[in-house]
Amino acid sequence: MYNAKAVIFGILIFVGLCASPFWASFIGRDYKSTDIVLPKNEKNCIEDADFMRSQHMRLLNEWRDEALRNENRVYTALDGKKWVISLQNTCLKCHNSYEDFCQKCHVANSVYPYCWTCHIIPKGGK
Numbered sequence: 001m002y003n004a005k006a007v008i009f010g011i012l013i014f015v016g017l018c019a020s021p022f023w024a025s026f027i028g029r030d031y032k033s034t035d036i037v038l039p040k041n042e043k044n045c046i047e048d049a050d051f052m053r054s055q056h057m058r059l060l061n062e063w064r065d066e067a068l069r070n071e072n073r074v075y076t077a078l079d080g081k082k083w084v085i086s087l088q089n090t091c092l093k094c095h096n097s098y099e100d101f102c103q104k105c106h107v108a109n110s111v112y113p114y115c116w117t118c119h120i121i122p123k124g125g126k
């Protein structure tokens with residue numbers, strides 16, 4: 001006879017391992033710092049810098065889901081400030097050089113978001 005407990009335990013471990021990249025994306029990783037160029041005219045991001053560093057990917061997913069599934073285009077930050085949900089018109093308005101900000105850090109960390117096949121990368125600064 002099989003040992004049902006052992007089989008179930010095995011299955012749980014297997015599922016846990018398969019899902020671990022998924023969990024990792026929620027915890028957020030450390031990454032190498034780079035000489036990214038921060039906005040000159042603004043002091044603060046939507047949320048604080050630590051949060052943005054580790055959670056911006058999650059935030060963007062949330063934004064997309066809000067905009068597309070719930071037709072909600074307003075994000076209320078932890079400090080109560082309201083922002084228009086738009087990759088192009090909000091994030092990239094302040095971070096106006098995709099190359100010197102998003103891309104520099106992504107390349108240094110070997111991350112290649114696939115967003116730009118559809119979304120437009122703004123060219124250069126203002």
Ligand code: HEC
Nearest residue numbers: 060061063064067085086087088113114115116117118119
């Ligand atoms: C297959 C094409 C496609 C890809 C790839 C894609 N998007 Fe989008 N995304 C869209 C479309 C279409 C909309 C809807 C635009 C609208 O209604 O304003 C949208 C809307 C959004 C929005 C909310 C509205 C806005 O204008 O910003 C966010 C945020 C967003 N996408 C983020 C992302 C991110 C981050 C990635 C990469 C991880 C990504 N998208 C990849 C097609 C795509």
Ligand code: HEC
Nearest residue numbers: 038039042043044045046049052053056059090091094095
């Ligand atoms: C109002 C202008 C503004 C908007 C809008 C904005 N940012 Fe920022 N962002 C900043 C500033 C200023 C900093 C530096 C904050 C600091 O160092 O305390 C920053 C920091 C960051 C960081 C951390 C960089 C580091 O130091 O490691 C990330 C990542 C980031 N922003 C991504 C985004 C994304 C993604 C969006 C859109 C969802 C966005 N930002 C929208 C101004 C903005």
Ligand code: HEC
Nearest residue numbers: 025028029031036057060091095101102105106109111113
């Ligand atoms: C300071 C470094 C840094 C900056 C600046 C930065 N990112 Fe990222 N980004 C990362 C890292 C590291 C990851 C991978 C995180 C992980 O897998 O846990 C990532 C992941 C992402 C992802 C998810 C991609 C995937 O395949 O999982 C998106 C979308 C993204 N970043 C968008 C942006 C946008 C848009 C900007 C500029 C407004 C930006 N990032 C600026 C470091 C950065």
